[in-house]
Amino acid sequence: MKIISGNSNLPLTRAIAGYLELPVVDASVRRFADEEIFVEIHENVRGEDVFVVQSTSYPANDNLMELLIMIDALRRASAKRITAVLPYFGYARQDRKPGPRTPISAKLVANLITQAGADRVLSIDLHAGQIQGFFDIPTDNLFAAPVMSADILARFGNEQLMVVSPDVGGVVRARALAKRLNNAPLAIVDKRREKPGESEVMNIIGQVQDHFCIIIDDIVDSGGTLCNAAAALKEQGASDVVAYCTHGVLSGGAAPRIDGSQLKELVITDSIQATEAVKDAGRIRHLTIAPLLGEAIRRIADESSVSSLFD
Ligand code: R5P
Secondary structure, three states: OOOEEOOHHHHHHHHHHHOOOEEEEEEEEEEEEOOOOEEEOOOOOOOOEEEEEOOOOOHHHHHHHHHHHHHHHHHHOOOOOOEEEEEEOOOOOOOOOOOOOOHHHHHHHHHHHHHHHOOEEEEEEEHHHHHHHOOOOOOOEEEEEEHHHHHHHHOOOOOOOOOOOOHHHHHHHHHHHHOOOOOOOEEEEEEEEOOEEEEEEEEEEEOOOEEEEEEEEEOOOOHHHHHHHHHHHOOOOOOEEEEEEEEEOOOOHHHHHHHHOOOOOEEEEEOOOOOHHHOOOOOEEEEOOOOHHHHHHHHHHHOOOOOOOOO
């Protein structure tokens, strides 16, 4: 088994490799003067089971292209099996046509990764479970819920917890977390989004009065969804509001926006490498998913069960 990394999240790859007690494959990714990407793998991978770790986060297109070129290099170097490990799968939110004459870019990106030569995909908290079906190769979708629930119980286990889905689409994820939190009650935010990056809370379904609310979401991008939901929950009498999100996209001024919001805390994982602004944000805390990804990689290599990680 070999672990190789793109440039999007080297600290995470090193942590995964540390968990597996393996070195990261020596490779270089360079740019030509016109910004074309050139990849060179400096050690033999012939016949190896190779895991290439790359989040297609900001800059999404560069990181995606880097991933595709690395897969191509590995395939031409006769790797036996190539698994694209995508801690964050960018373009996932474009998983359906929101209107006429619009693309389904998540499917296009899945096709690109497959055509480049990936044999398998490993990701975590895909925006929608159905995205697994966009890949015609085996795709494992892990969940950060065990990491999050352990943290919630350790920090807030004595509170009167209520799990909140920030939109109707997140109810299944919220219910799964609530189950892990000793069957905590559930509330749902009725969110409307007229255009990308702007959301509005219409209603809250559930009695949140005097509850310690845990919002769970897959992605925090502008932070609008969480900040609006936190304000609405407080208005309805929630005692405190904390948010747990797997993927801290946190673009633009999201980090200061979180710091100035009604959220007591936002907890994200290291699926995306944090920018300086995110590291400096006083209310953003980080959990690592490196052991979870490392264990899943070990099990894929050993051909043992990955789903039993979540029993
Ligand atoms: C949407 O369906 C996702 O699950 C997130 O709620 C959304 O991407 C968050 O975006 P923002 O932070 O920009 O409101």
